[in-house]
Amino acid sequence: MSKKSSVCVTFDFDAISLWLARKMDTPGPVSRGEFGAHAIPRILRALDARGIPSTFFIPGHTAETYRAQCLDIARAGHELALHGYCHEPVSTLDENAERVVVRRSADILAAISGKDVLGHRTPSFDFTKSTIRIIQELGCEYDSSLMGTDYTPYFARSGDLSNRDSAYAFGTASDVIEVPVSWTLDDYPHLEFVRSPAFTMSGLKSVNDMFESFYQDVLYMTEREPGGVCTLTFHPQVIGRGGRMLALETFLDRIAELPIEFVTCLDAARSARQRLAKDPLHSAV
Numbered sequence: 001m002s003k004k005s006s007v008c009v010t011f012d013f014d015a016i017s018l019w020l021a022r023k024m025d026t027p028g029p030v031s032r033g034e035f036g037a038h039a040i041p042r043i044l045r046a047l048d049a050r051g052i053p054s055t056f057f058i059p060g061h062t063a064e065t066y067r068a069q070c071l072d073i074a075r076a077g078h079e080l081a082l083h084g085y086c087h088e089p090v091s092t093l094d095e096n097a098e099r100v101v102v103r104r105s106a107d108i109l110a111a112i113s114g115k116d117v118l119g120h121r122t123p124s125f126d127f128t129k130s131t132i133r134i135i136q137e138l139g140c141e142y143d144s145s146l147m148g149t150d151y152t153p154y155f156a157r158s159g160d161l162s163n164r165d166s167a168y169a170f171g172t173a174s175d176v177i178e179v180p181v182s183w184t185l186d187d188y189p190h191l192e193f194v195r196s197p198a199f200t201m202s203g204l205k206s207v208n209d210m211f212e213s214f215y216q217d218v219l220y221m222t223e224r225e226p227g228g229v230c231t232l233t234f235h236p237q238v239i240g241r242g243g244r245m246l247a248l249e250t251f252l253d254r255i256a257e258l259p260i261e262f263v264t265c266l267d268a269a270r271s272a273r274q275r276l277a278k279d280p281l282h283s284a285v
């Protein structure tokens with residue numbers, strides 16, 4: 001009997017925080033963030049119609065600005081998880097500042113969901129040598145920001161040492177499960193156009209080409225590595241446009257025909273932890 005694979009359909013509800021983090025705080029970019037909140041009801045409808053549980057990674061700033069939408073997400077049964085306060089690139093913070101951001105945001109999300117927050121994703125998949133320690137202190141069960149594998153959650157390490165003059169020294173496995181992501185499975189670089197004094201992102205690719213690429217990655221997992229986990233990252237302000245929503249719905253219906261189940265990142269992490277406990281030889285990358 002072939003093992004069922006899992007797909008985590010996740011949303012980074014960055015809203016206005018993303019633009020403020022880039023110091024783009026004039027009404028134009030702010031309105032692009034506002035659109036993320038505008039798109040939440042249609043995303044929730046699409047998920048509800050298909051019975052798909054999801055994880056929403058929400059900056060504390062979004063949770064305080066759009067509390068009603070975050071309550072709707074929680075009431076619909078989706079998981080709320082950490083994503084910075086104002087989408088800070090964590091590598092610009094010292095350890096204590098990163099800890100303050102994570103703890104403050106955890107309190108905000110817990111007050112909305114009424115539950116402890118157990119998952120974490122860094123803004124822009126940025127990461128520091130302290131990140132795992134900080135979220136472990138908080139009691140997080142998993143992180144979803146690293147790219148060490150594609151379909152295989154693993155125990156995230158801490159204590160790595162890098163030196164360009166000698167072999168890389170891997171640290172030790174923590175008890176935080178990493179539910180891996182990839183820029184290739186993220187709508188933002190495929191679709192979003194950004195021009196700022198600091199950088200330009202061309203985006204605006206074909207949404208159908210993007211979903212065909214996503215589909216091939218899910219297909220490979222089901223055919224060659226069944227039992228795996230494939231994590232997709234969407235942004236309400238990117239995927240929430242009308243034509244893109246139709247493409248998202250078509251994609252979700254298409255992969256639902258494959259031998260997969262839709263799970264939250266927390267459920268994927270918990271299943272992985274059980275598997276890894278039985279198979280400690282494969283507990284590290």
Ligand SMILES: [Zn+2]
Nearest residue numbers: 012014123124
């Ligand atoms: Zn984000």
